[in-house]
Amino acid sequence: MKKKENPTGKNAPPVKVEERMDGTTVFNIPFPQDLGTLKTMSPIIIKHPYHVDYVHSYGQDSPFFAGLSNGKLLGTKCGKCGYTYATPRLSCAGCGQETDWVELPKEGRVHTFTTCFFGGEEFLKETPFHLILVEFDGADTLLLARLIGPQGPENIRIGMKVTAKFRRNSQLKPTDVYFVPAE
Numbered sequence: 552m553k554k555k556e557n558p559t560g561k562n563a564p565p566v567k568v569e570e571r572m573d574g575t576t577v578f579n580i581p582f583p584q585d586l587g588t589l590k591t592m593s594p595i596i597i598k599h600p601y602h603v604d605y606v607h608s609y610g611q612d613s614p615f616f617a618g619l620s621n622g623k624l625l626g627t628k629c630g631k632c633g634y635t636y637a638t639p640r641l642s643c644a645g646c647g648q649e650t651d652w653v654e655l656p657k658e659g660r661v662h663t664f665t666t667c668f669f670g671g672e673e674f675l676k677e678t679p680f681h682l683i684l685v686e687f688d689g690a691d692t693l694l695l696a697r698l699i700g701p702q703g704p705e706n707i708r709i710g711m712k713v714t715a716k717f718r719r720n721s722q723l724k725p726t727d728v729y730f731v732p733a734e
């Protein structure tokens with residue numbers, strides 16, 4: 552059989568990708584002679600860093616985050632029917648009218664709550680934590696936020712007064728605002 556020619560030319564060195572020593576470097580994985588035993592092989596489990604630069608626009612929600620970074624909680628209000636959204640909507644769900652930005656009070660009440668003993672990766676290290684739906688005077692919808700302070704769910708009551716607090720260093724995330732029991 553004729554030896555296969557190197558496609559890059561007779562005298563060029565063989566083409567080979569550079570060995571990498573970063574990330575997951577595998578030196579050896581045991582491999583059976585009998586392929587029939589592969590189905591009983593233990594799963595390969597690896598850990599490697601994963602990074603994504605996520606560029607996206609807050610679009611028309613931008614004023615909400617600008618408010619958070621300035622210690623203001625903003626909702627929207629429909630100029631036509633008066634319905635007020637504590638979780639801002641740019642168009643009224645009731646009548647379709649474009650809404651206007653309004654500042655919400657810093658004090659509200661716990662409408663309902665849940666204590667999370669499991670969470671997404673970002674919040675996993677903070678479990679258990681409390682999530683509350685906050686009701687405000689003058690607003691017709693609720694706002695989902697963290698409640699910081701009470702040790703356990705037995706220390707939270709429906710209707711208890713809570714005060715909005717803002718991260719000093721805004722991250723431009725919904726978690727820039729959280730609530731604590733009102734004094």
Ligand SMILES: [Zn+2]
Nearest residue numbers: 629632643646
């Ligand atoms: Zn409306």
